Amino acid sequence: MKKTNTRLIQKRINAVSAVLLLLAFLLAEAAAAGYITEKSKRTFDTAERFAAYVEASAAQVQNNAPVLQKNYVLEKHATAGPKPNSACFGSTDDPAVVQAVVEQAEYLLDGQTLSWNPDIKRKPGSKIYYYYDDTILAIVWKEVHNMSVVTYAEVKLADSSQMFRRLSNNTLGDFVWQTPTDMAKESNAVVAISADFYMFRAIGVSVYQSAIYRNDPAYLDHCFFDYAGNMHLVKRGEIQRDEVEQYIKDNDISFSVAFGPVLVRDGEKQNVVQYSLGEIDEEYSRASIGQVDDLHYILMTLTAEPYYYNAGFIRDSIECMYEKNCKNAYALDGGRTASLVFNGKLMNDVNYDDGERTMSDIISFVSAIPEEDR
Amino acid sequence: MLWILFAALGAACIACLLQCVRYTEDKLKIKALPVIATVILLLMTVAMGLTAAGKQVVGIGGGDPGAAADRFFSALEAGDFDAAGAYLEYYSDFGLSEAPEDSNTALVYQALIDSYSHNITEKARVRGIYAVQTVELTHLDIDSLYEAMGPAMEKPLQRIVDEKRKADVFDENEQYLPGIVEQAYAEALEAVTANTADCLVTETLELNLVWTLGGWKISVDDALLNALSGFAAY
Numbered sequence: 378m379k380k381t382n383t384r385l386i387q388k389r390i391n392a393v394s395a396v397l398l399l400l401a402f403l404l405a406e407a408a409a410a411g412y413i414t415e416k417s418k419r420t421f422d423t424a425e426r427f428a429a430y431v432e433a434s435a436a437q438v439q440n441n442a443p444v445l446q447k448n449y450v451l452e453k454h455a456t457a458g459p460k461p462n463s464a465c466f467g468s469t470d471d472p473a474v475v476q477a478v479v480e481q482a483e484y485l486l487d488g489q490t491l492s493w494n495p496d497i498k499r500k501p502g503s504k505i506y507y508y509y510d511d512t513i514l515a516i517v518w519k520e521v522h523n524m525s526v527v528t529y530a531e532v533k534l535a536d537s538s539q540m541f542r543r544l545s546n547n548t549l550g551d552f553v554w555q556t557p558t559d560m561a562k563e564s565n566a567v568v569a570i571s572a573d574f575y576m577f578r579a580i581g582v583s584v585y586q587s588a589i590y591r592n593d594p595a596y597l598d599h600c601f602f603d604y605a606g607n608m609h610l611v612k613r614g615e616i617q618r619d620e621v622e623q624y625i626k627d628n629d630i631s632f633s634v635a636f637g638p639v640l641v642r643d644g645e646k647q648n649v650v651q652y653s654l655g656e657i658d659e660e661y662s663r664a665s666i667g668q669v670d671d672l673h674y675i676l677m678t679l680t681a682e683p684y685y686y687n688a689g690f691i692r693d694s695i696e697c698m699y700e701k702n703c704k705n706a707y708a709l710d711g712g713r714t715a716s717l718v719f720n721g722k723l724m725n726d727v728n729y730d731d732g733e734r735t736m737s738d739i740i741s742f743v744s745a746i747p748e749e750d751r
Numbered sequence: 752m753l754w755i756l757f758a759a760l761g762a763a764c765i766a767c768l769l770q771c772v773r774y775t776e777d778k779l780k781i782k783a784l785p786v787i788a789t790v791i792l793l794l795m796t797v798a799m800g801l802t803a804a805g806k807q808v809v810g811i812g813g814g815d816p817g818a819a820a821d822r823f824f825s826a827l828e829a830g831d832f833d834a835a836g837a838y839l840e841y842y843s844d845f846g847l848s849e850a851p852e853d854s855n856t857a858l859v860y861q862a863l864i865d866s867y868s869h870n871i872t873e874k875a876r877v878r879g880i881y882a883v884q885t886v887e888l889t890h891l892d893i894d895s896l897y898e899a900m901g902p903a904m905e906k907p908l909q910r911i912v913d914e915k916r917k918a919d920v921f922d923e924n925e926q927y928l929p930g931i932v933e934q935a936y937a938e939a940l941e942a943v944t945a946n947t948a949d950c951l952v953t954e955t956l957e958l959n960l961v962w963t964l965g966g967w968k969i970s971v972d973d974a975l976l977n978a979l980s981g982f983a984a985y
Contacts, residue, residue: 390769397766404759423846423976423984427863430983431856434897435936442904442932444925448913750917 446484449512449745451538454586456547457564458539458743461508462751466720468506475505475516482514486533489670492701493518493531500526506719508567512745513539515568517719524687527697528717528725530568530676532742537606537672542572542585542632543741549585552576554735557716558723566741570676571664571716572709573634576737581635582621592621596653598637600707601630608668608705610639634709640665640695641706649691655711657691662728664715665694666740667703675701678715678725688728757796764792816875816882816960819967824869840961840968845979855940862944863981866891866951880962888956893981895950896943903943908935954978
C-alpha cells in the first residue's frame with residue numbers, strides 16, 4: 378500500500394514538473410517570439426516627422442521670399458535705349474505732385490537724397506518736368522541765378538548701362554552732325570545733355586566705348602566715365618599721353634569728354650583762373666554735368682532767357698553745381714552748343730539767333746524697361 | 752518581456768526543484784543533476800527578477816558597449832542602415848533608412864545622412880547589463896540649413912526675375928507666379944546642401960545601452976532620434 382502511494386506521489390510530482398517545464402518553455406517561446414516580432418517590425422516615425430518638418434521649413438522660406446525688382450541692364454555699348462513709357466512723363470506747377478513721384482521712387486533712390494526738393498525757388502512761371510519708371514527718375518526744373526536761367530535735370534539711374542555717349546549719325550568721327558534733340562530722340566533718351574563737341578576741335582582725349590579716338594591730354598581737363606557710371610576727373614598735366622591707355626584699362630573707362638574745366642572735385646569747388654576753352658571769364662551759355670552719388674547725376678545749362686538777360690561765367694557753373702551737392706562736376710561745351718533735352722524737347726533757350734545747332738555728341742540717359750515689360 | 756522570462760525561469764526552477772528528490776521504496780534519494788540545474792535556474796531567476804524590477808546586477812554584461820556604439824555610428828556614416836539597426840534594442844532601424852520621395856526633401860535627407868560623424872572620447876560607464884556611453888555626434892542642423900536658405904534664394908530668384916519677361920514672373924498684383932519661387936528654392940537648396948559646413952552642429956549624447964543575448968544594444972531615446980534627424984523629429 379505504501380509502495381503504491383509513493384509511486385503515485387512520484388507520478389504526480391513528475392506530472393507537475395512536466396507541466397511547469399512546458400509552461401517555462403511556452404513562456405520562453407513567447408518572450409522570444411515577442412522580441413523577434415518587435416525587432417523585425419518596429420521602427421520609429423522619424424521619416425514622417427522629418428519630412429513634415431522639412432516641408433514646413435521649405436514652405437516658410439518660400440512664403441518669405443522677397444518680391445524682387447527686376448534688374449534691367451542694356452547691352453554693353455548700347456547707343457539707344459528702349460522707348461520711354463509716355464505714361465511716365467509728366468509736368469506740373471505743383472511740387473507736391475513731384476514729391477509724390479519721388480516717394481514712389483524710393484527703391485530706385487536706394488536711400489539717396491535728391492538735390493531737388495519741393496521748397497526750391499523755381500524760375501517764376503516755370504513748370505517741373507519729370508519721368509519715372511523702375512529704372513530712371515528724371516526731374517527737370519529752372520531756377521534763376523544772378524539774372525541767368527539755370528535749367529537743371531536731376532537723374533537717378535538703376536544701372537550704368539542707361540547712360541552713354543551718343544554720337545551724331547551714331548558713328549565715331551563722322552562729319553554728319555545732328556542737333557542734340559535729334560540725337561536724343563534717336564537714342565530714346567529720357568533726358569540728354571550736349572557733350573564736348575569733340576569733332577569741333579583737335580585737342581583732348583576722346584574715348585568712345587573704351588577705344589581711344591584722340592589722345593592729346595596736355596591742354597584740357599578731362600572727364601572719364603567708367604562702366605559703373607562714375608565720373609573720374611583728371612586735370613591737365615595730371616596724365617601724359619603715354620599713360621592714357623593704361624589709365625583707361627585700370628579704371629575700366631567707357632567714354633570720356635574733353636572740354637572742361639573741372640568745376641567740383643571730391644566735393645571741393647575748384648578755383649579756375651585760366652583755361653584754354655570756354656572763355657571762362659566771359660558771359661557765355663554754359664553746360665555742365667556732375668555726379669551726386671552712385672548713378673545719380675545733375676545736368677545743367679546756364680543761359681539767358683527773356684527777362685533774365687545774363688548768361689554765365691564759369692564761376693557761376695561752379696556755384697550752381699556745388700549747390701546741387703555734386704561731388705564731381707565738369708564743364709561741357711557751352712555757347713550755342715549748350716542744350717538740355719527732355720522727352721525730345723529742348724528745355725533751355727539757345728542764345729543765338731539760329732537756334733539749336735548741329736554738333737557731334739550728347740550724353741544720353743535712357744530707360745531700360747523694354748516695351749513688353751510695361 | 753523581462754517579466755515573462757522571469758516567469759519562465761521560475762517555472763523551470765520549480766520543475767527542477769521537484770525533480771531533486773525521488774521516493775523509492777522507503778528511501779528518499781537526492782539527485783545531483785536536478786539540484787545543480789535548480790541552483791543555476793534559481794540564480795538566473797533572481798537575476799532576471801532583479802533586472803525586471805530595474806535593479807542592477809553587477810557582472811552580468813559582457814563585451815564593450817563603446818564598441819557597439821562605435822559600430823552603430825560607423826554603420827550610419829557608411830549608409831548601412833541594416834547594420835546600424837542590428838545595434839538597436841527592440842527596433843530594426845530608427846526610421847530614416849529610406850530617402851523621401853520628394854526630390855527637395857530627399858536633398859535635405861541626403862545632406863543629413865552625409866553629415867553624420869562621431870567621436871567617442873571616453874569609456875562607457877557599465878553597471879550590470881546597462882551602460883552609458885558618451886558620444887560626440889556631429890550632424891546637420893535643419894534649422895541652420897533653412898536659415899541659410901533665405902539669403903541663398905535671393906541670387907537665383909533675382910536671376911530668374913531678370914531673365915524672364917515681367918509677365919512671366921509676376922501676376923497683376925506684382926506677386927510671383929506659381930513655380931517662380933519653387934524654382935529658386937530648388938536651385939538654392941542644391942547650392943546650400945552641397946556645402947553644409949556652416950549648418951553642422953556637434954552635440955554630446957549620453958547613449959544608453961543594454962546587454963542582451965545578442966550583445967550590447969542601444970536603447971533609442973528622443974535625444975538620439977532628434978540628433979539623427981537634425982533636430983527635425985522631436
